Amino acid sequence: xxxxxxxxxxxxxxxxxxxxxxxxxxxxxxxxxxxxxxxxxxxxxxxxxxxxxxxxxxxxxxxxxxxxxxxxxxxxxxxxxxxxxxxxxxxxxxxxxxxxxxxxxxxxxxxxxxxxxxxxxxxxxxxxxxxxxxxxxxxxxxxxxxxxxxxxxxxxxxxxxxxxxxxxxxxxxxxxxxxxxxxxxxxxxxxxxxxxxxxxxxxxxxxxxxxxxxxxxxxxxxxxxxxxxxxxxxxxxxxxxxxxxxxxxxxxxxxxxxxxxxxxxxxxxxxxxxxxxxxxxxxxxxxxxxxxxxxxxxxxxxxxxxxxxxxxxxxxxxxxxxxxxxxxxxxxxxx
Amino acid sequence: xxxxxxxxxxxxxxxxxxxxxxxxxxxxxxxxxxxxxxxxxxxxxxxxxxxxxxxxxxxxxxxxxxxxxxxxxxxxxxxxxxxxxxxxxxxxxxxxxxxxxxxxxxxxxxxxxxxxxxxxxxxxxxxxxxxxxxxxxxxxxxxxxxxxxxxxxxxxxxxxxxxxxxxxxxxxxxxxxxxxxxxxxxxxxxxxxxxxxxxxxxxxxxxxxxxxxxxxxxxxxxxxxxxxxxxxxxxxxxxxxxxxxxxxxxxxxxxxxxxxxxxxxxxxxxxxxxxxxxxxxxxxxxxxxxxxxxxxxxxxxxxxxxxxxxxxxxxxxxxxxxxxx
Numbered sequence: 001x002x003x004x005x006x007x008x009x010x011x012x013x014x015x016x017x018x019x020x021x022x023x024x025x026x027x028x029x030x031x032x033x034x035x036x037x038x039x040x041x042x043x044x045x046x047x048x049x050x051x052x053x054x055x056x057x058x059x060x061x062x063x064x065x066x067x068x069x070x071x072x073x074x075x076x077x078x079x080x081x082x083x084x085x086x087x088x089x090x091x092x093x094x095x096x097x098x099x100x101x102x103x104x105x106x107x108x109x110x111x112x113x114x115x116x117x118x119x120x121x122x123x124x125x126x127x128x129x130x131x132x133x134x135x136x137x138x139x140x141x142x143x144x145x146x147x148x149x150x151x152x153x154x155x156x157x158x159x160x161x162x163x164x165x166x167x168x169x170x171x172x173x174x175x176x177x178x179x180x181x182x183x184x185x186x187x188x189x190x191x192x193x194x195x196x197x198x199x200x201x202x203x204x205x206x207x208x209x210x211x212x213x214x215x216x217x218x219x220x221x222x223x224x225x226x227x228x229x230x231x232x233x234x235x236x237x238x239x240x241x242x243x244x245x246x247x248x249x250x251x252x253x254x255x256x257x258x259x260x261x262x263x264x265x266x267x268x269x270x271x272x273x274x275x276x277x278x279x280x281x282x283x284x285x286x287x288x289x290x291x292x293x294x295x296x297x298x299x300x301x302x303x304x305x306x307x308x309x310x311x312x313x314x315x316x317x318x319x320x321x322x323x324x325x326x327x328x329x330x331x332x333x334x335x
Numbered sequence: 336x337x338x339x340x341x342x343x344x345x346x347x348x349x350x351x352x353x354x355x356x357x358x359x360x361x362x363x364x365x366x367x368x369x370x371x372x373x374x375x376x377x378x379x380x381x382x383x384x385x386x387x388x389x390x391x392x393x394x395x396x397x398x399x400x401x402x403x404x405x406x407x408x409x410x411x412x413x414x415x416x417x418x419x420x421x422x423x424x425x426x427x428x429x430x431x432x433x434x435x436x437x438x439x440x441x442x443x444x445x446x447x448x449x450x451x452x453x454x455x456x457x458x459x460x461x462x463x464x465x466x467x468x469x470x471x472x473x474x475x476x477x478x479x480x481x482x483x484x485x486x487x488x489x490x491x492x493x494x495x496x497x498x499x500x501x502x503x504x505x506x507x508x509x510x511x512x513x514x515x516x517x518x519x520x521x522x523x524x525x526x527x528x529x530x531x532x533x534x535x536x537x538x539x540x541x542x543x544x545x546x547x548x549x550x551x552x553x554x555x556x557x558x559x560x561x562x563x564x565x566x567x568x569x570x571x572x573x574x575x576x577x578x579x580x581x582x583x584x585x586x587x588x589x590x591x592x593x594x595x596x597x598x599x600x601x602x603x604x605x606x607x608x609x610x611x612x613x614x615x616x617x618x619x620x621x622x623x624x625x626x627x628x629x630x631x632x633x634x635x636x637x638x639x640x641x642x643x644x645x646x647x648x649x650x651x652x653x654x655x656x657x658x659x660x
Contacts, residue, residue: 068408101441111440118407119440123431129397130432133404133412140360140386141409160427163394167401170392324442325477327500333476334576334610335528 058222075120096313216244348493363415434477457510491525
């Protein structure tokens, strides 16, 4: 197996500030989404990505606009990181017509084809083969597009994961698999139900792939492995599997306070929170504190604006209910 | 004109569309070098090459996931699920992903793909390689379901399915693969959602699908000798469903018999009888009668399988009894 060893492009300070801004935006968005749950503006369920922002930000920065993201039901971060504005995402969570899918998909299915976000999938593991299909299409059509497929550590024990890895390897597809290992598979510690220590990386070898583990709470490190893997895929050298170690600060979903996790573990990981870490690093690089504070303030104002805009959206009606089952825009199954 | 078997018609239909559209690709287990386990895809690899006709591992989720991902990004894949029974191992991709994603994304995505599969019994393969799954597919919003009953329809409906912008489940009746008919040369293109009246009679309307169509026609010949003149309608496409033709033909005779290979519960005939009851009740002169496989897994022994699947004899007896009641 050959591996591309070319160094990823060095990031200038401007780009690093963008990475910081992106992470701050994801964090503040999720916090607002949580508040809007408590106010009953957001119904149903939602799976927040608080604590895991560095992975979404680092990968999005390494992707071209024409590349594809395949996300899971914990997909707010990945959708926003690709440049989808906050208002339609928040409005989608609130079930409004100005939502990304006019309220027809909801929190777990965020999709913006225009931004390369090719769906958020709520059946564990199902989107790995789908990402392979997009990658196959890029390969067949001779475009240089790459599919980046994010999934949680809970996905590694389902059949579709293994089918997809083998498939990607034998067809040498331009796909990058990214396991966001937050240590907990819903309410169960992943290590208690998984035969290997590193749930994704330790399986990579079985499919002829290099085992790559990265600190998922270090956005620079994530960017580096992302840029390398994506370049490799783009060059026709085949798929990669990256396991990013991270942690979700909250529970699995809205209904879960996450009490099954030891306090010390939560505290340990909160100390490794990617955003304060990056804040400190940027200060070390000579960025003025006020520059970073300004970013936080600007994002906060933008989240407020998005909240107001989302709340102002209309409630969807019957016209949307019967629309777009079929490509002709309708839902008729008989004459 | 040429004599063509049902299995040769599969390859001809696919080849016709692959020649006219570079975005049509084909994948599945043993479809290329082996030409398909039912020899339905012989010659495709040779004509179109390994880039467009691709053998896959035994990974049904990967096959259909790949078809879905390819279709949402500009290709028109045809995927084969060798036996329709195997849909059970990849049904998530079909039902939760392919069928729902256009609706969930408010029309952002389109999935022009065809999933072909060998369907139904009659070959003594036992319960895991013989079942009819048209009723599974029909009940899922977002799937079109096509079941041709002869070689000519295979070509025309295959072409229509490939050109359709929605996902189509294309069920090939295994018992019909060897059947033959004269098929004209040149391009053949049919239309989804169009039932065909194959025989016109004044006494009863017999509606059949797939492998049950030739049996319904044979039964109609016998029934005619006994003085019961039947209309025979080939449904051909369950979704979209040509209710206009069926309602018209049922109203004309006042009787409806459905001939279904699927097990009894929730077969397509149940939906049809509901539609006819609601919309043509006052045109009916007698009860709607469904002739189906009993609600059992299909047995392997030839004697038992023949008892299970509706036969010409069972159709004749059931229709006669009901018409004379």
